[in-house]
Amino acid sequence: MKKKAMKYRLIKILCVGIIFGALIGMLLMGLSGRARIKEVREECKTTEDKLKKENEQLQAEAEKAKVQPSSEAIAKENAEKLASNDDDWSLVLINSESPLDTSYAPSLTKITDDYSVDSRIADDTKKMFQDAADAGMSLNIISAYRDYETQRGVFNDTMLNWIYQGKTPLDAYDETKQSVAVPGTSEHATGLAMDITSSTYQELDDEQENTDEAKWLKANCANYGYILRYPTNKSDVTGIVYEPWHFRYVGKTAAKEIMKQGITLEEYLEQQKDGK
Ligand SMILES: [Zn+2]
Incomplete structure (x- = not known):
C-alpha cells in the first residue's frame, strides 16, 4: 500500500511536471511567435517605405523630364494675350518665369505730361487720381509705362550702383534682381503698372507704406482695378x-478679390485654375 501510494505520487508529480512544462512551452512559443510577427511587420514597413521613396524619386524625375514650354514661347503668348481683347487680357502674369516679348508695344494714353499707361486703363487710372485728389491725397507718379530699353537702363543703373558700393558684378546682379525686374520680365512694359508715392515722401522704401497716400491707395485701388502687386x-x-x-x-473683379484676400496675382491665378 505504501509502495502504491509512492508510485501514485510520483505519477502525479510527473503529470503536473509535464502539464507545467507544456504550458511554459506554449507560452514561450506564443511570445516568440508574437516577436516574429512584429519583426515581419517591421520588415514590411521598411520595404514599403523604400518602395514609396523610390516611387517618389521616379515621379520627380518624370516631372523634370516633362517638356517645359520655352520662355520665348511664354513671352510670345503673353504678348498675344495682352494685345487681344479677351476677357483676361488684364490678368496676364509677368514675372521672372513668365516674361513678356520684348517687342510688345501697347497703345498708350498719357495720364500726365510725362507718363502713359495702356489706353484701355486710362479712364480708370485718371478716375483714381481724381478721386484721390478729391480725398485730399497728393499722389506722385514715379514710373508708369516703361519700354524694354528703358527697363534695361534702370536695371543697369541699379546694378552699377551696387558695384560702386563694393559688390561683385554677380552679387550686384542678384541684389538688383530683388528690386528691379530683369528686362523682359517687368510689368511696366505692359502699360498696366505704376509706381506711385506720396508727393511729400517720394522714397521707394518700406516707409512709403506709412504715408496717407499709400494707405489710401491700398484701401481704394481695387475700386479702380488696381492691386498692390508686391505685398509684404x-x-x-x-x-x-x-x-x-x-x-x-x-x-x-480680380482686384477686389485679390485685395480682399490679401493675396498676389500668382496666387489668384492658381485659385482660378483650381476652380475655387
Ligand atoms: Zn514698379
Whole structure:
C-alpha cells in the first residue's frame, strides 16, 4: 500500500511536471511567435517605405523630364494675350518665369505730361487720381509705362550702383534682381503698372507704406482695378521685395478679390485654375 501510494505520487508529480512544462512551452512559443510577427511587420514597413521613396524619386524625375514650354514661347503668348481683347487680357502674369516679348508695344494714353499707361486703363487710372485728389491725397507718379530699353537702363543703373558700393558684378546682379525686374520680365512694359508715392515722401522704401497716400491707395485701388502687386511677406511668391508703391491693373473683379484676400496675382491665378 505504501509502495502504491509512492508510485501514485510520483505519477502525479510527473503529470503536473509535464502539464507545467507544456504550458511554459506554449507560452514561450506564443511570445516568440508574437516577436516574429512584429519583426515581419517591421520588415514590411521598411520595404514599403523604400518602395514609396523610390516611387517618389521616379515621379520627380518624370516631372523634370516633362517638356517645359520655352520662355520665348511664354513671352510670345503673353504678348498675344495682352494685345487681344479677351476677357483676361488684364490678368496676364509677368514675372521672372513668365516674361513678356520684348517687342510688345501697347497703345498708350498719357495720364500726365510725362507718363502713359495702356489706353484701355486710362479712364480708370485718371478716375483714381481724381478721386484721390478729391480725398485730399497728393499722389506722385514715379514710373508708369516703361519700354524694354528703358527697363534695361534702370536695371543697369541699379546694378552699377551696387558695384560702386563694393559688390561683385554677380552679387550686384542678384541684389538688383530683388528690386528691379530683369528686362523682359517687368510689368511696366505692359502699360498696366505704376509706381506711385506720396508727393511729400517720394522714397521707394518700406516707409512709403506709412504715408496717407499709400494707405489710401491700398484701401481704394481695387475700386479702380488696381492691386498692390508686391505685398509684404510675399517675396517668396512674387520674387520681388515688398514694394508699397507698385500698383498693377488687373481689372475690378480680380482686384477686389485679390485685395480682399490679401493675396498676389500668382496666387489668384492658381485659385482660378483650381476652380475655387
Ligand atoms: Zn514698379
